[in-house]
Amino acid sequence: MTAATHLNGAEAHERAEAALKTFWPGWQGDLEPLKPLMKPLRATPFVVHGGSEPAVVKVWGPGNADKAQAQARRQAEVAQAMSDGLQRAVPVLDFDAANCALLMAQAKGKPVVDVLRGQPDRLDELALRAGQWCRAHHQSTLRPAGFRPAGHKAWLERLMAQVTSGERAIPDAGAFVTEAERLTSLAMSLRKRPSLRAVTHRDLTLSNLILSDDGTLWGLDFENAKEDEPGRDLFSLALDLLRYASDDAARSACYDRLWAGYGAAEIDPEVSAFLTQCFALGLWANTPARPSQRQAERLAMAHWVRRQSAL
Structure with missing residues (x-):
């Protein structure tokens, strides 16, 4: 049984x-x-x-x-x-x-998501802190690496085939395929450019960060022990943080603070943009054709981040 x-x-x-x-x-x-x-x-x-x-x-x-x-x-x-x-x-x-x-x-305190619900004016401050926490988490395993896009290219091709065949029903499937084709055509031109690897969280949300009264930021719910793209954790945090921004200017400021908190990253800008686009397409590919309100909000934020990281 x-x-x-x-x-x-x-x-x-x-x-x-x-x-x-x-x-x-x-x-x-x-x-x-x-x-x-x-x-x-x-x-x-x-x-x-x-x-x-x-x-x-x-x-x-x-x-x-x-x-x-x-x-x-x-x-x-x-x-x-x-x-x-x-x-x-x-x-x-x-x-x-x-x-x-x-x-x-x-951890005595509140999840950052609850802090922001009550105090949305702290968005920039907490975006900076989230970036700092993320860097501290990655730091012990962070290492330079030449970018290897073959796996990303194959993954994009699989998603395109599934969406085109109807096996995977998602919002605005035609636009997804067009964007995935564009990224696929660019992938191999980025081979061996400077990139980074680290053991990441892979399920990082504002609910997994607890802010204590003394200002300590506590992380929890770790499980992943494999290397990945460090930017994936930042992308996940961005999706949560950007929901509390009142307009485009506030979203830009929040996103900049998140990356400022993470600090300097020795990664080729086009590799970074490509990866961010891939993270956004990954979320898009996992959003059902009729999304819930929460899923639609996350997809809208993923599209916003994708536009900020255009190649």
């Missing part, structure tokens, strides 16, 4: 309690869910009350055991590398493989 990948609220609570009694024998505190428990979830985080220290426990369905272990391992590595200063990663306290439960320190 296939192990469950999702847990309902009662199942997640039961596993979290069992894990905490392993972490802290004799624990008799309470658990406060950090997400609505209206439907089964792949991963369910709880604030732990009554423990030895402020903590959050996150539990996965047993079918996601590999994912849980990967996140525990990678988050511990990143937390060790980002253990001081204002750009940090939430430390791992323990991991219970039997219950697929990760115990981590509680």
